[in-house]
Amino acid sequence: MISRRNFLKGAGLAGGTLALVGCGGGGTDAATDGDTGSDSGELISVGIINNDPNESGYRTANDKDMKETFTEENGFAAEFAYSMKNEEQIASAQQFIQNGVKYLLVSAADTAGWDTPLKDAQDAGTQTILFDRVVDADPSLYVAAVVSDMDAEGQTAVDWLTDQALPEYNIIHIQGVMGSAAQVGRTGALDEAVAANGWNLVVQQTADWNAETAQQITQSVIDSGQSFNVIYAENDDMAKGAVAALDAAGITHGKDGDVIIMGFDHNTWALEEVMAGRWNYDGQCNPYQASTILDIINTLESGGTVEEKTVIMEEGYADCDTITQEYIDENGI
Amino acid sequence: MTIEKNQDDNVLKRLLHSQMIIPIAALLALVVFNLIADPLFFAISMGQDSSGNPVLSGQLVSILNNGSELAILAIGMTLVTAATGGQDISVGATIAVAGSAMLAVLCGGNMRPEVVTTPFILAFLVGVLVAMLCGAFNGVMVAVFKVQPMVATLILYTAGRSIAAWINNNALPIIPTESGFGVFGGFIPGIPIPTPVFIAIACIVVIFLVLKFTSLGLYVQSVGINERAARLNGLNPTFIKWLTFVILGVCVAVAALIKVSRISTINYQTIAADIEMDAILAVALGGNALSGGKFNMGSSILGAYVIQFLTTTLYKFNVASAALPAYKAVVVIALVVLSAPIVRNKLSALWKKIRSPKQAEVEVAK
Numbered sequence: 006m007i008s009r010r011n012f013l014k015g016a017g018l019a020g021g022t023l024a025l026v027g028c029g030g031g032g033t034d035a036a037t038d039g040d041t042g043s044d045s046g047e048l049i050s051v052g053i054i055n056n057d058p059n060e061s062g063y064r065t066a067n068d069k070d071m072k073e074t075f076t077e078e079n080g081f082a083a084e085f086a087y088s089m090k091n092e093e094q095i096a097s098a099q100q101f102i103q104n105g106v107k108y109l110l111v112s113a114a115d116t117a118g119w120d121t122p123l124k125d126a127q128d129a130g131t132q133t134i135l136f137d138r139v140v141d142a143d144p145s146l147y148v149a150a151v152v153s154d155m156d157a158e159g160q161t162a163v164d165w166l167t168d169q170a171l172p173e174y175n176i177i178h179i180q181g182v183m184g185s186a187a188q189v190g191r192t193g194a195l196d197e198a199v200a201a202n203g204w205n206l207v208v209q210q211t212a213d214w215n216a217e218t219a220q221q222i223t224q225s226v227i228d229s230g231q232s233f234n235v236i237y238a239e240n241d242d243m244a245k246g247a248v249a250a251l252d253a254a255g256i257t258h259g260k261d262g263d264v265i266i267m268g269f270d271h272n273t274w275a276l277e278e279v280m281a282g283r284w285n286y287d288g289q290c291n292p293y294q295a296s297t298i299l300d301i302i303n304t305l306e307s308g309g310t311v312e313e314k315t316v317i318m319e320e321g322y323a324d325c326d327t328i329t330q331e332y333i334d335e336n337g338i
Numbered sequence: 339m340t341i342e343k344n345q346d347d348n349v350l351k352r353l354l355h356s357q358m359i360i361p362i363a364a365l366l367a368l369v370v371f372n373l374i375a376d377p378l379f380f381a382i383s384m385g386q387d388s389s390g391n392p393v394l395s396g397q398l399v400s401i402l403n404n405g406s407e408l409a410i411l412a413i414g415m416t417l418v419t420a421a422t423g424g425q426d427i428s429v430g431a432t433i434a435v436a437g438s439a440m441l442a443v444l445c446g447g448n449m450r451p452e453v454v455t456t457p458f459i460l461a462f463l464v465g466v467l468v469a470m471l472c473g474a475f476n477g478v479m480v481a482v483f484k485v486q487p488m489v490a491t492l493i494l495y496t497a498g499r500s501i502a503a504w505i506n507n508n509a510l511p512i513i514p515t516e517s518g519f520g521v522f523g524g525f526i527p528g529i530p531i532p533t534p535v536f537i538a539i540a541c542i543v544v545i546f547l548v549l550k551f552t553s554l555g556l557y558v559q560s561v562g563i564n565e566r567a568a569r570l571n572g573l574n575p576t577f578i579k580w581l582t583f584v585i586l587g588v589c590v591a592v593a594a595l596i597k598v599s600r601i602s603t604i605n606y607q608t609i610a611a612d613i614e615m616d617a618i619l620a621v622a623l624g625g626n627a628l629s630g631g632k633f634n635m636g637s638s639i640l641g642a643y644v645i646q647f648l649t650t651t652l653y654k655f656n657v658a659s660a661a662l663p664a665y666k667a668v669v670v671i672a673l674v675v676l677s678a679p680i681v682r683n684k685l686s687a688l689w690k691k692i693r694s695p696k697q698a699e700v701e702v703a704k
Contacts, residue, residue, distance in 0.1 A: 059503040059606060062510065183660050211659035215608040216601045221404055225653035228397045230378065242605050249601055253524060254395060255386040274450075274512055274603075 048082040049306065051075055051108040052101030052131075057089045062272050066338035067112070067137065067292035074295035091115035098122040102129050108302060112137040123147060134301060136294045138186070144314050149301050151294045151316045155190025161322055162267060162288045163194040166235065167202070169265065174204035175233040177226055179219045179243045180211040187290070191239045191269060207233045214239075216246030223250035235265045241275035244268030244284065259283040260325045271323070273337030279323045280333060286325070291318040292338055357625035361640040364623065364673050368647050372654075379654060387525060394530040397650055405646030406534035407593040410541045411613065412620040412642040414586030416633050417554075420562045421582040422480055423630030424487025425618045429590050431498025432472040433610040436594035438502035440465040441511040441604055444519065449509045454517040466591040472498070473587025477580035495614070503606040513602040523600030534596045541592060542639060549635060558582060562630035616645050623673055644673075 053075065058068040068087075075083035084106070086097035091114040101109055102125050109131050113119060116139065123146035126133050135150035166174075178195060181188035188211075199206055208226050212218035219238060226233060227250060236251075236258075238244035244266055251258050258264040260282035268275050269288040278284040297318070301311055323332060372379040382396035411429055418426050443461040445451050472494055479490035494501075513519045521533055549555040560568040561575045568575050593613075598604050618628070623641030626633045648669055657665050675681055 057500075059500055059508055061607065065508055180659055208653075208656050209659060210653065210656065211662065213608065213611065214605075215611055216603075216605060217597065217609075220600065221400070221650070222653050224400050224404075225397070225650060228395060228400055229376075229654055230381075242608065245601055245603075252388045253393060255388050255390075255393070257388070272510075274510070 048077060049080055049108065049302070050082045050084075050104075050106045051110060051302075052084050052086070052098070052104070052106040053110045054086045054088075054094050054097050054101070055112045056114060057087050060089065061270075062338050063270060063290055063292050067294070070293045070295040071110075074299055079299070089114050091118055095119070095122050099125065102126050102131050105129065106131055109133045110298060111135050111140075113140045116141045120146070132305065134298055136298055137292075139315070147314075148305065149311050149314055149316055151297045151301070151318065153290055153320060154317045155186050155290075156193060157190075157317070158187075158269065158288050158290060158320060159191040159194030161320070162191070162237070162269070162286065163198045165286055165322060165324070166237070166265070166267065167198065171234060171265075174202070174235060175207050175231075176204060176235040176237055177207050177223060177233050177247065178209040179222060179236070179238040179247060180209065181214050181239040181243070183211050187269070188239055191288075195237055207231050212238075212243050212246070214242060216242040216249075219243035219246030220250045223247040224253075227251075227254045227256070234263060235267070237267045239269055241268040241270045241272045241287065244275070244287075245278075248278075248283065259285060271336050271338055273333060276323050276328065276333040276337050279325050280328050280330070282325050284325065287323045289320040289322055289336060291320045294318060357634045357637045358640065360625045360673070360676065361623055361637055361644050363676075364644045365640065365647065368644070368651060372651060375655070379651075384530060389527070391525060391527045392530045393525055393532075397654060399532065401643065401646050401650050402535050402538075403532040404534075404650070405643045406532075406538035407596050407610070408613065408616055408620060408642040408646060409538045409639050410589050410593050410596075411586075411617040412624075412638040413541060413545050413635065414582070414589035415617045415621050416624070416626060416635055416638040417558055417582040418487070418586050419618075419621050419626060419628060420630055420633040421558045421579045422487050423562060423628075424480065425614075425621075425628065426476060426491045426583065426586055427488055427614045427618075428472070428476060428491040428494035428498055429586070429593075429617055430610040430613045431495050431502070432469055432587070432590045433594040433597055433613065434499050434502035434604070434606050435472060435494075435505070436465040436469040436591045437598040437604050437609060438505040438606065439468040440595065441513065441598055442505050444513055444517075445506075445511040449506070449511045452514065454513060454519065458519060458522075462591070462595055465594055466588060469591035469594065470584050470587040473583040473585070473590070474580065477583030480583065481576045481579035499606050502604070506604075510603055510605070515602065519599055520602055521599070523596050523598075537592060537596060541589070545635060554581075555633075555635075559632050563632070617642070619670060619674075620645055627679075 053071055055068055055071065056064055058065045072085070075081040084101065086094070086101070088094050088097065094111070094114055095118060098109060098111065099122055102122070109126050111119075111133060113135070119140040119142045123133055123142050127146055133147040135147050135152070137152060139150050139152055176195075176199070178192070180192055198204060208222065210222045212222055219242070223236065223246070236244065236247045238247055245268075248258060248266060251264060256264060258266050265286070266284040267286040267288070268284060269290060271287055271289045275284065275287050279287050297316055304311055321336070379397050382394055382398060385393055385395050387393045415426065415429070418424070440461045443464045444454050444456050444458070446456060476491050476494065479485045479493070480487050522537070523534060524532065526533055557568075557573055557578050560571070560573060561578045565575045593610070597610055620642035621638050622628055623644055624634060624637030624639075626638060648666065652662060652665055
């Protein structure tokens with residue numbers, strides 16, 4: 006689905022070891038612009054459909070960001086609906102459309118089944134903006150989609166790993182739930198690099214985003230006496246579990262250690278592990294889409310048109326050599 | 339000579355007819371498979387953890403270590419199954435609730451405490467209380483309101499993880515390593531055997547003492563076999579059913595302590611995910627009827643370790659991620675079919691047929 010990128014990737018993608026300290030900074034400015042841009046008289050009605058904020062730290066941050074952006078002070082009358090079930094989300098969407106909201110913001114639980122509600126919305130004059138996840142619907146049915154590019158997240162991580170120029174690569178690859186967008190993107194990049202560079206995958210196994218399972222998988226490799234020097238875990242929890250197994254076996258890791266630790270998602274505690282030098286890398290999955298959506302709505306409100314249908318979130322990474330406390334404060338979720 | 343041989347025969351016969359044969363056979367199959375594939379599977383070595391303390395490591399140690407929670411849950415699940423003829427599918431979710439409560443008490447409102455001042459025992463007791471309350475709720479639904487156990491526990495299965503998140507305001511408490519909370523899921527400094535192994539042994543000893551010196555086992559089986567007959571004999575089936583859920587609650591709290599201690603934090607969605615299915619499977623693997631009645635506690639506990647043995651074996655042989663559930667399913671189907679009463683009867687009939695010519699020979703020789 007994601008075909009175009011309208012954001013220039015930072016130095017990290019180009020292969021440098023610079024951390025993207027400025028990542029996401031532009032978004033904050035946009036939010037401030039939004040205050041002045043919106044009509045002070047009448048509130049703009051928006052219906053926001055999201056997944057359950059309890060799902061993950063990512064989702065909690067995403068929901069909080071939405072709530073903080075679409076406030077009355079910013080000129081919005083926002084209504085929220087939460088569900089991790091697609092059909093419940095669609096029911097909420099139809100309710101919002103009946104209520105005549107001006108904008109419908111959707112993070113769909115599933116890609117299928119959104120044709121009809123989005124068509125209904127269009128007929129009723131409601132404009133739809135997808136965020137976080139795309140759906141299988143004709144692009145003409147929505148104004149824009151603001152999403153993360155999981156393939157790029159994986160590529161950024163693999164490029165960083167290539168730059169470490171290790172004498173040999175023996176990798177423990179711990180995957181997320183098989184088939185999820187994050188797993189597919191983050192696995193895809195590593196698989197390609199393994200094939201292209203002749204790296205050795207000591208183990209490639211799914212831990213279903215579960216820290217304890219990751220711990221068991223890593224433990225199993227240690228017990229069988231295989232040697233490894235990289236742990237590529239597809240989220241922070243699993244990296245933490247793997248590290249727990251290393252600690253129990255007295256294997257050093259992180260900045261000056263024997264094993265390179267890589268995680269994803271930018272949980273604040275994970276960034277602190279990177280800062281402390283216990284981990285080497287943490288890739289960002291940016292949940293702060295609200296300011297970009299706000300920009301789009303402001304453009305539409307002022308009579309402009311949105312040119313880019315798919316907006317990819319700018320995402321960076323944290324490296325134990327360059328991470329700063331400021332970066333953690335700004336990007337931790 | 340002959341007398342000794344007869345005794346051997348009896349032991350063998352008793353073993354063959356006992357429920358224990360299924361988990362033992364499964365265990366032997368796994369052991370033999372691993373011996374052939376890679377004898378190093380059974381190697382155990384002494385090493386040091388990152389703080390310099392001695393630790394034993396090896397696949398067998400990992401199996402005993404990681405199987406602890408499941409073995410503890412199997413204890414409670416066996417009692418619930420025997421008394422009610424149904425299963426509790428909310429144990430994973432209530433582990434999240436109890437674990438969340440423990441961490442809430444330890445952190446005292448601060449999600450990232452520098453030091454932990456609350457005694458661990460207090461946090462644990464609060465966790466036990468919370469898990470017992472969850473168990474009591476399930477028990478009331480099943481025993482008093484006569485709701486199907488699987489339906490009754492579906493409530494907490496669905497809501498439990500949200501409740502767990504709500505206890506800590508959806509934040510993730512992290513206990514600092516320096517506090518020493520990690521010992522319950524790791525190692526006691528100086529002792530090379532993982533702590534969960536000791537905790538599991540303690541739970542197993544306690545339940546065996548309870549079953550030996552109280553009438554709990556007898557009462558549970560009576561209620562499970564025939565509730566009305568049990569009532570006519572002066573038992574209170576409602577109370578006994580309720581009690582089994584509360585006991586399972588205690589097991590859940592102990593398992594939750596180990597789980598949250600292993601990584602000193604909690605993820606409400608993934609902690610102990612799907613563990614209820616493994617716990618039920620342990621009971622089934624132990625040859626216990628899932629429709630209630632008679633049970634064999636040792637058999638269930640052994641079943642739990644067999645499941646962990648299988649999981650570890652699959653990790654060891656690096657089965658492709660996507661195929662992992664399929665492998666597990668095949669093994670599970672084989673085990674469950676073999677332990678089904680119909681198949682067992684057929685097999686023992688077949689066994690007799692094979693044996694009978696030999697027996698005849700023996701008679702002739704005499």
